[in-house]
Amino acid sequence: MNPYDQLKKGERGAWVSIFSYLLLAITKLIVSYLANSQALRADGLNNTTDVIASIAVLIGLRISRKPPDDDHHYGHFKAELIASLMASFIMVTVGLQVILTSFQIIWSGTFTQPTSLASWTALASTIIMIAVYLFNLRLSKKINSSSLYAAAQGNKSDALISLSALIGISGAQIGWYWLDPIAGIFVGAIIVYTAWDIFKDTSHTLTDGFDDNTVAVIRKFIEKDPEIIKVRDIKGRQHGNQTFLDIIIYVEPSITVSHGHEITDRIEKALADQHSIPHAHIHVEPNPELVND
Known part of the structure; x- marks a missing residue:
């Protein structure tokens, strides 16, 4: 397959991520207000930042499709790697924010008891993000796209965040209020580790490292x-x-x-x-x- 056709196919994954995150962010922010859930609200804000990361990936794929010109004799394929770096920066920022917020909740002891609507929303979000992750992962391997692979790892992290929110919400509903922030710290650490992994691989490639x-x-x-x-x-x-x-x-x-x-x-x-x-x-x-x- 022509490399430019591959990149065009990769844009499908970016669009799937953008629409999924927009839908989930709006739904979670509304439901978190109605269901009195801090965990779901944080998850919704996380999805809002994910929209920005997905748009960065889409822009990187679009630029990569540009043919060679007078200033870029080898084409613009490295724009995709820059998009991967941007995605990793956004991911690490979100991960650190999740960890910080979780510690603040533990320190202040400001626990809340959400309604079952929050649990169902978190469960649906987990299922949707797992489906998006599997779609983008298969597509990234098929077209050998680093930025789409980075986006897929972000999808997986978001599925874990929603699962963590589900566990925390369920625990809060039966009186285990501490479960919410502990799960937040765990998932935040996963996000930071994933971001570092993407940053390390992308930086290695941008500096002409080769296996x-x-x-x-x-x-x-x-x-x-x-x-x-x-x-x-x-x-x-x-x-x-x-x-x-x-x-x-x-x-x-x-x-x-x-x-x-x-x-x-x-x-x-x-x-x-x-x-x-x-x-x-x-x-x-x-x-x-x-x-x-």
Whole structure:
């Protein structure tokens, strides 16, 4: 599939998240007022910030679809990674806010007893967010989208927040008032950890980090070609959802330029077909051990 078509498909996930969060935020804020639930109100405010994060992902995907121009010869795919960073910043802010609010409730002892309407709303929100998470996770893996994967992790965190709200609300209804803030601290920690994980991976990619295990697999794959004596060097980097490789190979010194070109074409096609790597720059060198002095 064309990378621009992949990004266009990824926008579906961003739109699903935006509409889901808008619906849940409005519903939770209204119900929290009617049902006297602080946990549900915090969850609704969390979904409001999620709308902003989802819009950031959508903008990143839209920019990534722009073709190469005079200033961006390799395209705009890295805009997607910047969107992932923004999503992680928003997530960590929300996570820390959830933890702080939970500690404040424990410290002040200002507990409330919500009605059953709040419980049903939290349960419905949990189910909806799990469905959105699974949809975006499958789509992100299908199109290899880092920002949509980050959005999916945010969806999962929001499902856990709603589940935490459900547990806290249910506990408060039977007199276990402490359960609400304790669950809030636990889920807040999960959100912060998820945000850090996304930030770490995205920063690694933006600074042209590349997995050593992937390099080893590609080296082994290329060296299976009977006309390649050795892979001297492989350098790789991610450009959004695209992989770029620079490869130096050793071949028989006596082959013609045309023959060397045929070898590189064959390797490039194999990498594209079997490893989904359409961008490989391969430099051919004569094997120094076979070159006559």
